[in-house]
Amino acid sequence: MGTAKPKRTWVEIDPNALRANLCHASELADGAEVMAVVKADAYGHGFAETIKALDSEVSAFGVATLNEALAVMSVAEKTPNIMILGALLPDEREEAVSAGLHVTISSLLEAKKYNEIGQRTGSQIQAHLVLDTGMGRLGFTDKNFIPECAEISSSSNIAIEGIATHFPCSDLDLDFTKNQIEKFSKIIQESKLNARWIHLSNSAGVINFGNAGGNMIRPGLMLYGICPTNHSIHKLRPAMEWKTRITQVRELPSGSGISYGQTFITKKNTSVATVAVGYGDGYPRSVSGNDAEVIIKEKRCSILGRVTMDMIMVDVSDLDPLPCPGDEVTLLGGQMTEPITATELASKAGTIPWEILTGISPRVERIIST
Numbered sequence: 287m288g289t290a291k292p293k294r295t296w297v298e299i300d301p302n303a304l305r306a307n308l309c310h311a312s313e314l315a316d317g318a319e320v321m322a323v324v325k326a327d328a329y330g331h332g333f334a335e336t337i338k339a340l341d342s343e344v345s346a347f348g349v350a351t352l353n354e355a356l357a358v359m360s361v362a363e364k365t366p367n368i369m370i371l372g373a374l375l376p377d378e379r380e381e382a383v384s385a386g387l388h389v390t391i392s393s394l395l396e397a398k399k400y401n402e403i404g405q406r407t408g409s410q411i412q413a414h415l416v417l418d419t420g421m422g423r424l425g426f427t428d429k430n431f432i433p434e435c436a437e438i439s440s441s442s443n444i445a446i447e448g449i450a451t452h453f454p455c456s457d458l459d460l461d462f463t464k465n466q467i468e469k470f471s472k473i474i475q476e477s478k479l480n481a482r483w484i485h486l487s488n489s490a491g492v493i494n495f496g497n498a499g500g501n502m503i504r505p506g507l508m509l510y511g512i513c514p515t516n517h518s519i520h521k522l523r524p525a526m527e528w529k530t531r532i533t534q535v536r537e538l539p540s541g542s543g544i545s546y547g548q549t550f551i552t553k554k555n556t557s558v559a560t561v562a563v564g565y566g567d568g569y570p571r572s573v574s575g576n577d578a579e580v581i582i583k584e585k586r587c588s589i590l591g592r593v594t595m596d597m598i599m600v601d602v603s604d605l606d607p608l609p610c611p612g613d614e615v616t617l618l619g620g621q622m623t624e625p626i627t628a629t630e631l632a633s634k635a636g637t638i639p640w641e642i643l644t645g646i647s648p649r650v651e652r653i654i655s656t
Contacts, residue, residue, distance in 0.1 A: 404443025
């Protein structure tokens, strides 16, 4: 047997953390069923690794696109319900139907097109009707929902499996979200539609409103151990550690410029580690010059100069002994009392933790931690 290649840049996924976060979400939602949102490669954690950890633990998986749904189908063995949360293109619909996927419907015209596919192929469309209560992205308007969905309910080849809405600011504007919940509840009651699942709450919705009156929730970010609100949710456990390695350690004299644009000039003799990660791996270039740090030998070390495509440079002058090529560097996570979080890195990059996680590129290997 050959020797395994040393890892260069990788993320370690903790399946126990994923399951613990799922359990906490369910508790907050009073035991509502869970659709685990695994779009965008499970928020950068890896489809295969995440689905294997959660398969049989949830009622459904939620994705954004047809290709994502097919990828989940190839891995999930015990969770048959896979929902495409986004609107499909017209030429994608028939493949989704033939695969037995759950689809969203946002208009009467869209429903008629799906029903035609069902009649032609002898299929029952597993549909989730979306009511737009304030997101402005997908869904029936409140004026059109009742009359149009009444017509849809009589369609020969559409089974209404779910009714849903989405919260745009359940992390920020609680009054607006309360109004959404009230509007949704009122319209659904008046419609007299029957559906297996009623689902409203995303992660911030779960934290602030539980199941919001539904019998299913759609947690995304919180499944991966990151709180989308200003609350401190101590039970959430980050499920990812992002690591890389040092390739070189050099001594640079005072007055040395580091990286493109020479935006950082050493003010003293400095020990500089070159580290095998860059924006080509998804490490954000926008943290350059914003006091971003990594962890080496359980100590925080500052990034110097601009992040390049494949490398960053780090000040290791305070480490004794100095690190060596091959030593590990932690970019996210860490066993310290103050690990580097996706929220912290996002703040340094001027973005949101969702973008940090989903931006980790395919060339970064995903592995299950042991």
